Amino acid sequence: MINYYSIKDEKIVEYVEGLDLFWIDMQSPTEKEIEEIVNKYSLPRDYIYDVRDPQEISRIEGINDEGKSKLIMLLYPLKITDGYYATRPISVILTDGVIITATALESNILEVLKENKFKSFVKTQSREDFVLEIAWRISQFFILAVRDLEEKITLLEKEMRVSTKNELLYKMINIQKSLISFQMATRENGPIIDSMFASDRLFSAEYREDLIRDLQVENKQAQVMVEKSSTMLEHLSDLYSNVISNNLNDVMKILTSITIVLTVPTIVGGLWGMNTPLPFSNEEYAFFYLLGLSALISFIIIYALKKRDFL
Structure with missing residues (x-):
């Protein structure tokens, strides 16, 4: 042009x-x-x-x-x-x-x-x-x-x-x-x-x-x-x-902490799912007891991780 x-x-x-x-x-x-x-x-x-x-x-x-x-x-x-x-x-x-x-x-x-x-x-x-x-x-x-x-x-x-x-x-x-x-x-x-x-x-x-x-x-x-x-x-x-x-270290740290917390209910559920006599196995509200126990342990782990700045 x-x-x-x-x-x-x-x-x-x-x-x-x-x-x-x-x-x-x-x-x-x-x-x-x-x-x-x-x-x-x-x-x-x-x-x-x-x-x-x-x-x-x-x-x-x-x-x-x-x-x-x-x-x-x-x-x-x-x-x-x-x-x-x-x-x-x-x-x-x-x-x-x-x-x-x-x-x-x-x-x-x-x-x-x-x-x-x-x-x-x-x-x-x-x-x-x-x-x-x-x-x-x-x-x-x-x-x-x-x-x-x-x-x-x-x-x-x-x-x-x-x-x-x-x-x-x-x-x-x-x-x-x-x-x-x-x-x-x-x-x-x-x-x-x-x-x-x-x-x-x-x-x-x-x-x-x-x-x-x-x-x-x-x-x-x-x-x-x-x-x-x-x-x-x-x-x-x-x-x-x-x-x-x-940033990648922070992401991995958070993911690792979440994995640890989520592992607790899995372990508790696995133990009480065995076909052997266990505490609370005949209780009417045994499921809720175990749910509360899992939640308690998870909260304790979360508190410990936060206190050490892992979460």
Whole structure:
């Protein structure tokens, strides 16, 4: 799917005849759509095709070359299921006065830009501002995703206190995989962001230092949050094994105590069920006597077990 956008009254609007084309957004494009854009703007094929590779790394190409298309490829977080994220590449291409973004899967990461929710000092019609805004939003999405995972970790802490199910372990594995992906992605995005600002040819706005500081701080914050959450989850995994073992011990202790208590009526009933002369065997209320005796012994055993914290 390809969407075209222009600038009108300093706002992003859908492209119509009579307006200059400013931004081409490609999400889950078909082969035909990719070929159309590649041929129209004479782009290297890998600029767009590489976003289909989930293992693609961040990179920057042609940033200092005069007259060439410029590629900035970054990794962004993509929510797969509740509590599980992956990272995927996004291509940001600058060519012939047009910005082209491409992702292999549909994502809402750029929706805020289509809604014109920019930072206060960003000039929408500036290509460099727009590219920097995309990079800043990607760092923001990492932070939001990590916060979501931190909430999931908090819920796991509460659930594991009473649960012995493997389901919690599977949730923990998904969170761990997500954080590892985030750790690698934010680490790879960092040098690309630094390279973007090292180029005076492309990024030379008068408030360039403000953009540098905000973007680098945002990416650094994402890295720190990912590292913190990874450490928390690592310790939580160790505790989880101990909690499960302790919960299983409690369950076995209770089941063993119940078995001991229920054994008493069985023994009493077995003894007085023999075909030999026994006390109370000729009594009219012998059954109730034996029932009371079983109950008395059972209560004594329950009291003894509770006193020793076995029940």
